[in-house]
Amino acid sequence: RxxxxxxxxxxxxxxxxxxxxxxxxxxxxxxxxxxxxxxYRQISDDITLNAYAAYIFGLIDLAFPDGRPVGFWFNQIKQALYLIDSGLDPQIIANVIEVQMLKEYGVEPNWRGCVIDGRADLPLDFSESYGGLLCQNHWDKDPHRLHASPRAIFYLRRFSTLDLNKVERINVKLDTKAELRRILDVIYTDMVGVTPKAKRFLDQMHQWQDRLPDDSE
Structure with missing residues (x-):
């Protein structure tokens, strides 16, 4: 400049x-x-927030080649950046974008209920083979289902339709966040097959955090 x-x-x-x-x-x-x-000053000044914002942009870049209008995603990403810059949990906001953007990659899991009988009143788990959720009555159909907790499934289903403009606060437990990261990593690796460059840095950052001593001990 x-x-x-x-x-x-x-x-x-x-x-x-x-x-x-x-x-x-x-x-x-x-x-x-x-x-x-x-x-977005907080994002610019904080390496963690910066990494999550870069990851979200990476997902957009891979889904929309140069010159292709992003349409709905312009305002969605704008709101995501606003929430991150305002201090809300950047991982959860990125997870929402990950879930909702799956359809842009041609992968649109059925989050409504069991892909076999449509039931949503029983415990559910995610099946890559069936491209969505299986209820407890059909878990035997896929021994390699992701064995996700009910709470993780609850959040994934919620994320699929969440309007970021209505989000005012985020409070998700650390173990649930780790599980959400695991599940979405599997889906993006096995079903989508793309990895934005910023994802590698985020993974390294999580590894560093996992090695830090627990102050509560």
Whole structure:
């Protein structure tokens, strides 16, 4: 960035603004003005929040090739960044995006109920083979089901339809968060087959945190 560059504030990472310019199919495109620039300062200053935001953008980049409109996802990601920047749990917000974005990769698990009989009044578990949930009556159909806890399944089902604009607070236990991470990692590795670069850093970060001594002991 050159000294005196008047558009500088609007092109910083994690900045939302109204951009005016010309986009050309060939040759150079350019910006002529930037208005209403707002930077997500907490995300910019915190390495953990930064990593989760980068991961969310990575999911978008892999799902939408350059030039393809993101549609609904523009406001959804904008709200996700706002919530993260406001101090809400970044992992859970990223998990919501992960669950809802599965359909953009051509993977749309049935979260409503058992894929065989539709029941949702019995304990449920996730089956990769069946592409969704199995009720307890049909667990024998897939010995390799994910053996998820009822609470993890509850959150995954909730995430699939959650409106981030209505989220005001998040309070999820650490063991449930770890299980959600495990389940979604399996789904994205085995059923989607994509891994944003930021995911590797997040995994390393979790490993570092797991090695820290427990202050409660």
């Amino acid at each position: 050159k000294p005196g560059f008047t558009l500088g504030a609007g092109i910083l990472p994690f900045t939302h603004a109204d951009y005016i310019g010309e986009v050309r199919e060939s040759g150079l495109s350019y910006l002529s003005a930037i208005k209403n620039a707002t930077q």
